[in-house]
Amino acid sequence: MEKAIHRDFAAWLVKSKALCVRFDEPMSRHTTLGVGGPAEAFVVADTKKALAQLVQKAGKFGCPWQVLGKGSNVLVGDEGLSGLVIKLGKGFGRIRALPGNAVFAGASVRSTTLCRYAVKNNLDGFQVLAGIPGTVGGALWGNAGTSAGHMGQLVQQVLVMDSLGAEHKIESGQICWGYRSMALPQGPAQKPFIIIGAWLGFCPAKKGQSLEKEYSLILETRKKNQPAGSGLAGCFFKNPPGSLSAGALIDRAGLKGFGVGDAVVSSVHANFFVNRGNAKAADFIALMEKVAQKVRQHSGISLEPEVRVLL
Ligand SMILES: Cc1cc2nc3c(=O)[nH]c(=O)nc-3n(C[C@H](O)[C@H](O)[C@H](O)COP(=O)(O)OP(=O)(O)OC[C@H]3O[C@@H](n4cnc5c(N)ncnc54)[C@H](O)[C@@H]3O)c2cc1C
Structure with a gap:
């Protein structure tokens, strides 16, 4: 891995009281697949002020950075990552209730925490995220979803910080919500950007509707149809246009159980790959x-990766 952190910047990171910094931190500890070499520096920021200072300093030293949520949709290479891997800490982990069945959810709130909060407070619409691991930031970045819908449907506004440390509030209607993607409008937000949180709108549960039951049913169904436990990321490939899902195409090609080393196609759902223990x-x-x-070869269809490969 090529080093990208200037020694003066490293010294600033070490001295900073507002940041928690670990050098050469194995990314296998921070990804649900359990693979990935070291990040040159893994930095947790707990406040917007600390985060803004961090990206400003990184810019000054020409140091690249990327953001990580729960690491449930990424595959980090064995060589590791140059520059900074930034994680948003507890200060970004709050859900704030707002009038009109809305909430502000910080980017490091777990998607499951948000779903449980919605169920408890009778807020319908959470189903689009039910059973999806990871954080609100990751769900927004990848427009996570299921057959029930996608994250973008809940969003009223997104709060982002750009690479100069400036904050921007962006209306959902200005964002292009695609299949497992979101694209910010061209404008003042300098790329790359960090999602700080979002204002999300729910509907009140209907009379007689039990959100608790709906949630349990979704989780039970997922348990039956998807592998569970550690050593997993989300679906490896996007569903191609047409009637057959990526999982069905992989299954039809006879690849359930097929593997390279300890990385194996799940026998439960063929679009999930499992780390059997020591995969690289x-x-x-x-x-x-x-x-x-x-x-x-089998179907003539080209599959596109869904999991984000970070090399
Ligand atoms: C068992 C299992 C089942 C899954 N099922 C589904 C499913 O049904 N539907 C689905 O859509 N996904 C699914 N996933 C994939 C994954 O959980 C989601 O994509 C999730 O929303 C990713 O969130 P994360 O916090 O883990 O993001 P990460 O994996 O940490 O990051 C994903 C991407 O988002 C970016 N990112 C994360 N946080 C921020 C931020 N604050 N600002 C800017 N960029 C950010 C990262 O840079 C990276 O590019 C599943 C995963 C697993 C392990």
């Missing part, structure tokens, strides 16, 4: 390539 990122990358190639 290189095993998952090779498995992705082989699966895509075999599906292309």
